[in-house]
Amino acid sequence: MSKNLNLTLRVWRQRGPADSGAFGTYKADGINDDMSFLEMLDVVNERLIGDGKDPIAFDHDCREGICGSCGFVIDGRPHGPQPGTTVCQLHMRHFNDGDDITVEPWRAAAFPIIKDLVVSRAPFDKIIQAGGYISAPTGAARDANSTLIPKPTADLAFDAAACIGCGACVAACPNGAAQLFTSAKIAHLNLLPQGQPERWSRVTSMVEVMESYFGSCTNYRECEAVCPKGISIDFIAKMNRDFLQAKFRDKKKLAGGPLGDAG
Amino acid sequence: MLSGSAPRTSAAAQAPAVRQRRKHHLWVLYFYGSAIGKKAVMAVTGIVLLGFVLMHMVGNLKLYYPDAERHLNAYGEWLRTFGEPALPHTGFLWILRGGLILSFILHIHAAVSLTLMNRQARPIKYQGGRSYAAADYAARTMRWSGFIIGFYVLFHLADLTWGNANPDFIRGEPYNNLYYSFERVPVALVYIVANLLLGLHIYHGAWSLFQSLGLANPRFNQWRRTFAAVFAAAIVIGNVSFPIAVLAGAVDEPEHITGEARLIEHAHTLGTAAETLPGVTFHA
Structure with missing residues (x-):
């Protein structure tokens, strides 16, 4: 039985490499807990686009944990709380209804931020x-x-x-x-x-x-x-x-x- | 695998800073110029310092001998006279000290330069905070424990080697110096806290050195952590026990028996003059 989660996301938004960036807060209501973290972001982005706002940029490709494209820091931990799992394979069932989730890009001098959660x-x-x-x-x-x-x-x-x-x-x-x-x-x-x-x-x-x-x-x-x-x-x-x-x-x-x- | 991954988003966006390294012609400098080289130097100098700390602690266990003052002072005298007449007086001691000072300087220099390198590698911290999944307290406080231990060593030298931090200091009578130093409660506390930090430093360092030198093997990997924990515990228990023993009155007050006095007594029991004992020179 899947259930629905209502979440609050704090996501790092940065227009480009030169921008200083800041956290933006987003409501993610009615999230099916069978979704992956990226699918959850897809839902949030669809709603943002519907509202005429800039969607959250993130890297992704295979969505089966083998390409190495995706990845960001969730609540202070790269790829989130589940060990041995990329964010595309991290399912929302590992979160609880009402959770506040902080999402931030990789931070390293060698990995400049291109946009939002995307780094080079x-x-x-x-x-x-x-x-x-x-x-x-x-x-x-x-x-x-x-x-x-x-x-x-x-x-x-x-x-x-x-x-x-x-x-x-x-x-x-x-x-x-x-x-x-x-x-x-x-x-x-x-x-x-x-x-x-x-x-x-x-x-x-x-x-x-x-x-x-x-x-x-x-x-x-x-x-x-x-x-x-x-x-x-x-x-x-x-x-x-x-x-x-x-x-x-x-x-x-x-x-x-x-x-x-x-x- | 990497080539099969998704095309990276235009890397032209902003190229990260590249550190250019000067090419030294001298091999040692070129080797030390690399971070892995510096870590290897830290590991090797760490082994030297671990050896010193262990021998220092074991030597001081003479505090628990029945005739502690004689034994400790004689041990101090032995360190100064060992190797005579091939080496000058305190020659052997200065060879040891030379190795220690060099190790200490290299250990600190490597640590400082690697820390600066690492700061540059992440100029912007995680704005939403970060969590630790594996790094323990000892590993995360290495820089602090090392920094404090460095200053503690200077105090320790001023207290028990140079004597200017110890009003009861008598050159050549380590037992007396140690006794009256540890009798002061604040000083004893400094020693206890510093040695707890030393234990913390060793707990990470004595494990970490295996990784830095590339010593990993499924047969003994699990023992590396045990080795570090046992080593750290031995040093802490031994060293912390000395000030506690003095404060608890478990150690006798000094009777000012110097190493030379002990030698004279020893010669007396043999029925000879102390000057005729092999390897003995007196310095008035």
Whole structure:
């Protein structure tokens, strides 16, 4: 049996990057508790449009928790109160009738607000460009199983690859650090045989780009707690280890690069 | 995965600030220039400081020996004479102090510069407030506990090493200095509060150092927290017990037996002159 909720929303409204922004208060009455949080916002927006007002802007795409587009802070917690869930998969049944809900965008110097709840996560793309890839010879497709990978290694790499790049880790981190995202992207490739040729340059380059935008890790573990994909901070330890190893291994070519990987 | 995600809304809107890092030619500086490098330095210097804090606490447990004054003063004298004649008087002590001072400075420098970096990373706080899902009190107060411990260390040195904060200070008689220092209730309270904060700092730090150095392994991960908790508890219980023991009258009043006096007595029982004992030099 679904029931209806009457809610009061306090939503961050900001016209553009240069605007200072402020909270706006909206009544959300008659919300079916089978709706997702985004569907609830759709209803509120339809009513706003009907009243000739500017709808609340938010990022979204797949609405099944795998694309990484959606995400904002609900009552002080990225992606809201339900662990392991993106806002598109967060259902209104986790709220109570009469609740006041505060909704705010990710806050980080690296994630400037574009409008309302939409932020630019372009620095994540810069981190990926710095080494979140493998180089492979083109030509005829190889047999799928020609490179043997132990099952536990494949599983661990897949756990890291589950990162959807939503940015909740940065949003939750009191330091605005992107360690969980970066470490997941590094581990995903550094664990696998295909990632080995660029292993050391990957970690140095990606960490360098990460540190040029984001804060540093002080092991609060907030990122792990809010990650909708349950990425473990063990990957951060692995990134630190790979980074330190790369630094000690790669004495002549500090900036990394293919020649620096020798040895 | 990322490439499969939705197209990002025009990033041209406003490009975030990029921190440009100077490329040092000296490897050590280049390494220390990175935040992960600084955290590794914090972890290693933290290990040095943890080792010191543990040995300091264990050494002071001599307060509970039956003949505490002799033992404590002799221990102090031993620290000054150890390594002679290969090393000059207090040579070994100054090697230890050199390592400690360097660790302390690096630990603080790394902490301050990383804190500044982190402040820049979120110039606008959450306007609607934020909640914490995992970060405990110890982790969230590291900067405060560290800051206060730094000042406490200066007071501690002034009180029991330099002596200018302790009217009853006698150089070379740690037992006397410690006894009359802890007898003052406000001073004892400073020691107790500072050591509780030290425990809090260690509770996070002794766990965090494993992550910073990349020491994670499913076999021992669960023990990292236990290690930090036990280490912090041992330091707090040991160190807090000293002022309490003095205040409770569980420790004898000093009889001014110096380490040298103890050596002379020891030589006497052997039937020789103290000067003939191996490795002993007297400084009048």
